[in-house]
Structures are given as structure tokens and as C-alpha cells.
Amino acid sequence: MRSPLVARRWTGIVLVAVLAAVVGVLAVLALQRGSGDAPAAGPAGTASPPATSADTTPSPTPTRVDVPEPVARDAERLLAAADGVLWRGTAGSCADGVTPVLERSDDDGAAWTDVTPAYRGITQLIALDGFAQDQAQLIATVLDDASDADACDPRAMRTFSDGAFWSDYDDVLAAASYPAPGAAAVTTPSGDVDAPCPEPRSVRSDDGRLALVCDGRALRGDSADWSDAGVPAALAVAPAGDALYVAHVAADCAGVQVSVVSGAGDVTAVACDEEADPASAVALDADADGVWTWAGDEVRRFENAAQ
Structure with missing residues (x-):
């Protein structure tokens, strides 16, 4: 028969063993609960995505702006506003026999009068400027030899x-800048300047400052050195002193956007x-009255807040 001392010793050993088992079970449960709060592991071979700060703002995705194909040379348009x-x-075409058309309006485009100098034998309209209510200037080709389509002289x-x-004013022609007929060049008083693309459009000049559109880019220059005006998807240009007005496609305009580029290169929507x-x-x-656009059947005027 065991003594009471021995019985108490075995009882203490059993209690210690039971307590150790309970502590072990609690530890395992705690570890399982902690692992359940952690992010689930990704598939094998992949890392979990890094945490993103709540203050991080994603960079905007650039909006694609498609540049329309340039219109045919004979369908090119010219617009001049001066003194109301x-x-x-x-334009028409001397080489292809497409007749040019010239019109005048003194009521902001509500009505137009055909003033094409057909009796002078013009075959293509190249440049156009207005000076006063009854005065304007143009540069056009005249086919001197009907048997030679290359004889389209400006x-x-x-x-x-x-x-x-x-x-005719020969001295005006000698001092003018205009697109060279049938060539990728601009004729200036000091000689022809190579255009920066094979088919420049909207070639304009103001006080010797040249501007044109090449492959959807609005470019300025006064020699063979052309600089990008920084307005993408350009359709037409109109230089005015140091400034350059550009009609172009923009993501936030359903039709045609007009912007002005300052001499310093700053672009302002008009x-x-x-x-x-x-x-x-x-x-x-x-002009002093605003900005004018001609697209489709309408000529429209907009206030020029940039002036």
C-alpha cells in the first residue's frame, strides 16, 4: 500500500502534465488565429502585391487624338478677315483642271458673292489676304500655255x-511668301525654302513669318529652320505677328478646337x-473682331479671349 506522500507526489506530476498539454493546445490555437488574419499567399512562384498607400494617385492615361487625313490639295480652303x-x-488645281472659287461677304458670312477673277484666267488659288472693305490681295496661278500643265505660273x-x-502687281509677287506650285517648298523674297514634309498644308505668311501644317504638326519658321508650335493634331494655321492661331483636334472638343500659341510658346485655348x-x-x-473658322458650309466667329 502506497503512503500518502507517494500518492500526493503522483497527483502533482499528473496535474503538471495536464497543464502543459492545455498550454500547448492554446498556443497552437493562437498561431492558427494569427495566420488566418494574414493575406492569403499567391500562387506558387508569385509574390503578393505590395501595399498601396491611400494617398497614391494613379497617373492619368493619355487620351489618344486621331489626326484626320489631309484633304486633297484642290479642296484646300483659304480664309481672310479684315475690316468687317x-x-x-x-484652291482648285492648275495641273488637274479643278476650277478655284473666291467669295466675299460683308455680313459676317450670312451671304456670299462670287468674286473669282475667272476673266483673268486664274487656275489655282494659292494665297489670300484682306486689307479693307473693298481691298484684297491674292496669289494665283495662271496657265499661260494650255498645252503644258507644268506652265502654271504664279x-x-x-x-x-x-x-x-x-x-497684276509684280512688285507684290516679288515681296510675297507663298507655297511653291507643284513643289514641297515655300517661295520667299530671298528664294525657295524646303518644306518639312512632301505635302504641306495651310501655308501662311505674316510679315515674313511662315507657318504651315505638316503631318498634323503646326510648324513655324523664317528659313529652313522649322520649329514645332506644340499643338498636336493640327488642321490649319493663321499667323498674327508673334502669335500663331491653330485649328486642331482636341480630346475635350467634339468639333475643331482653336488655340493660340504666343511668341514664347505658351498655348491658350480660344x-x-x-x-x-x-x-x-x-x-x-x-482679326480684331475675333477668330474665324470655315468648316463645312459655315463660317463662324468666336470671341478671342486671348487678345
Whole structure:
């Protein structure tokens, strides 16, 4: 028979063993609960994504702006605004026999009068400028030899009679800058300047400052050195002193956006012509009354907040 001392000793040993087992079970449960709060592991061979700060702002995705194909050369448009009178023209083609058209309006484009100097034998309209209510200047080709399509010679003409009569001015032609007929060049008083692309569009000049559109880029230059004006998806340009107005496609304008680029290169939005179709022929000009666009059948004026 065991003594009471021995019995108490065995009882203590059993209690210690039971307590140790309980502690072990509690430890295992605690570890399982902790692992359940952790993020689930990814598939084998992949790392879990890093934590993202709540203050992190994702970079915006650039919006793609498609540049419409340039219109045919003979469908190019020209627009000139001066002293409350609008002059507009469709280029035509000397080489292909497409007749140019020139019109004048003195009521902001509500009505137009055909003033094409067809009697002077013009075959293509190249440049157009307005000076006063009854005065304008154009550069056009004249086919001197009907048997030779390459003989499309440029002439400078002026009117002082609202477009009813036009006369040649050789000195005006010598001092003018205009797209060289049938060539990827711009004719200037100091000689031809190579254009930065095979088919430049909207070639314009103001006080010797040249501007044009090449492959959807608005470019400025005064020699063979052309610089990008920084307005993508360009359709037409209109230089005005140090500034350059650009009609272009923009993500936030359903039609044609007009912006102005300062001499320092700053770009400011002027207006959105929501009615204009950027895939059509577009012409642009600016004067003291505002900015004018010609797209589709309408010529529209917008206030020039940048002036």
C-alpha cells in the first residue's frame, strides 16, 4: 500500500502534465488565429502585391487624338478677315483642271458673292489676304500655255473694288511668301525654302513669318529652320505677328478646337467650334473682331479671349 506522500507526489506530476498539454493546445490555437488574419499567399512562384498607400494617385492615361487625313490639295480652303469683310476661297488645281472659287461677304458670312477673277484666267488659288472693305490681295496661278500643265505660273493680284476687278502687281509677287506650285517648298523674297514634309498644308505668311501644317504638326519658321508650335493634331494655321492661331483636334472638343500659341510658346485655348467636322477642309483666320473658322458650309466667329 502506497503512503500518502507517494500518492500526493503522483497527483502533482499528473496535474503538471495536464497543464502543459492545455498550454500547448492554446498556443497552437493562437498561431492558427494569427495566420488566418494574414493575406492569403499567391500562387506558387508569385509574390503578393505590395501595399498601396491611400494617398497614391494613379497617373492619368493619355487620351489618344486621331489626326484626320489631309484633304486633297484642290479642296484646300483659304480664309481672310479684315475690316468687317470676309474673303474665302477653295484652291482648285492648275495641273488637274479643278476650277478655284473666291467669295466675299460683308455680313459676317450670312451671304456670299462670287468674286473669282475667272476673266483673268486664274487656275489655282494659292494665297489670300484682306486689307479693307473693298481691298484684297491674292496669289494665283495662271496657265499661260494650255498645252503644258507644268506652265502654271504664279501671279499676284489686287482688287480695290470689292473683288469686281483685279490687276497684276509684280512688285507684290516679288515681296510675297507663298507655297511653291507643284513643289514641297515655300517661295520667299530671298528664294525657295524646303518644306518639312512632301505635302504641306495651310501655308501662311505674316510679315515674313511662315507657318504651315505638316503631318498634323503646326510648324513655324523664317528659313529652313522649322520649329514645332506644340499643338498636336493640327488642321490649319493663321499667323498674327508673334502669335500663331491653330485649328486642331482636341480630346475635350467634339468639333475643331482653336488655340493660340504666343511668341514664347505658351498655348491658350480660344474656342471650340462644336459644329465643325475635323475631317473636312478647315480654314482659319483672326482679326480684331475675333477668330474665324470655315468648316463645312459655315463660317463662324468666336470671341478671342486671348487678345
